[in-house]
Amino acid sequence: MTDPLFLKGRAGTVSRGATAWLMLLPLAAALVLFAVFPSIYVAALSFTKSTLGQPFRSWIGWANYYWLLGGGDRVFVPSLLRATIFAVVVSVVELALGRALAVRLTSLRRGGRLLRSVLLLPLMTPPVLVGVAWKLLLAPGGGLINGELMSLGLIAEPVSFLGTTPWALMSIMVADVWQWTPFVALLAYAALRQVPDDVVEAAWLDGARPAAVFWKIQLPLTAHLLFAIFVLRLIMAFKIFDLVYILTFGGPGNATDMSGFTIWRTGLREFDVGRAAAQTVVFAVFVSVLLTPLLWLQRRTEDHAA
Template identity: 40%
Template sequence: MGENRDAGPSRAPRRRPRTTWTRRVFVAPAVLALVVLGGYPLVFIALAAFTESSLGRPFQEFVGTATFESVLGDADATAALVRGVVYAVLVAVVSVVLGVATAVALWRSVRSGAIVRTLLLLPMITPPVVVGILWKLVFNPSGGLVDTVLGAVFPGGGTVSVLSHPVFAFLGVALADVWEWTPLIVLLVFAALIGQDTEIGEAAALDGAHGFRLFRSITLPAIAGVVGAAFLIRLVLAFKVFDLVYILTSGGPGQSTTMPAYLIWQAALQQFDVGRAAVITLLLAVVVTVVTLPVVAVTRRLHHD
């Protein structure tokens, strides 16, 4: 007989501890890019704001809050910040209203609107400099589209120089901005519309909800979260406007179209005052935060409802 050996209780194979080094390797470039592209500029701006800094010689001397006091005491700088808020809110509201209306119209004709949807995206993919040049030609007082149309409607009325009037120039820049970025709102809202449950709308239509009532009671609540997010994105983009101002008006006439981004460019690259540019940048960040926080709260609430 063979010898019986008591092998004892069998041991379960040991599970190798989960290693995360591979994940760290793949995540490390993203973290490094975030630190370099986000952290370094933020530290640089913060240091420049509290020191006397020029374009060629940053961090020369610590000046504390003197630059902040100078900027806050400058009527043109504070007016530019206020003007930036008015401009951003105006452009965002108009873009969202037009974008939602256009997206709903395309959604209603989803089978026949493929070419139209493609054409509507062209302004968004056009470089901002080209958009500025295009609208400068539109507003040209000598043969531009606006001057030609008004001349045909009101013959003998003389030339119309839109960009030479403070209010019209402000509205002209806003119009070009709306034309360029409204397709983004259309794209976001249209994606939300085609993704919603059509059976709910059909049931509401059977109950007698049609037209604007159907949109207000069924469609709009279903896409409200997306509309809020689109408004937030558009608001932030409007605060960053620079190209259109630079091409169309160069901040004029006077200071009527000088936006915060253009003011930062003037301070840094025309006056070579990096400290002043850094202070305006930080103040703009505070303004954007204050303006967008309520929008973020409302958008979050709409997504949860």
């Protein structure tokens, strides 16, 4: 005869398992709706002749990819390389500046809360307003930066920062660094706060200098977190669009044309959705391949820290 307690325990296990699956259903549905389905839809579009008004007009196989990678599109591949340079440079600069600000925040005894609040201002500013503000600052006529440089005697006449190369791309980098360095600084500050206070205080009592405390104590203990911040910021930087659209619109020529802007222009200005979908797929694959060794290194640093 079966033990009633066994049946009750088995029923309870089944009930808990069913409840767990039911709780996962909303997440699974959202994942399918907002991630899996759009990915399949874009991949399917890339094999078709499609316009914005008439998607899936005809099946053309790999023709969009042959056009994209075979030399038919002379803009996308350079924009992909340009986006890579942009993402790597701004991520490295922002990590260095953000780390320096984070170290400063951890050393402050008074005014730390006020400084953290000030650091939030660029993050709270909409990207469009950031672009407009920097466009006014960099304007050749009446712009603050040109005015200051001329008053200091560093330049004899106004410089068209957004209309000449390489200044246009560098200007977008400067605007991006201004906008996102506080974000990196706050994350780096949270990482540095993970270092035990007694270890740092012991180093101070032993007469260690601030640089020695950082390089020999704080950095080794937070390297895996700082590396994770760098990877996160790198992924975000690849998606640059707003500043390019507001500041230069891809110009002068194609000097600031980066992947996100190129895809937008192909799909929403030229209305060639099939080719824009192929560009999107190639962009996603390229970024994934580029990030794979970085994610592997991140896991290694996390395992080492553990």
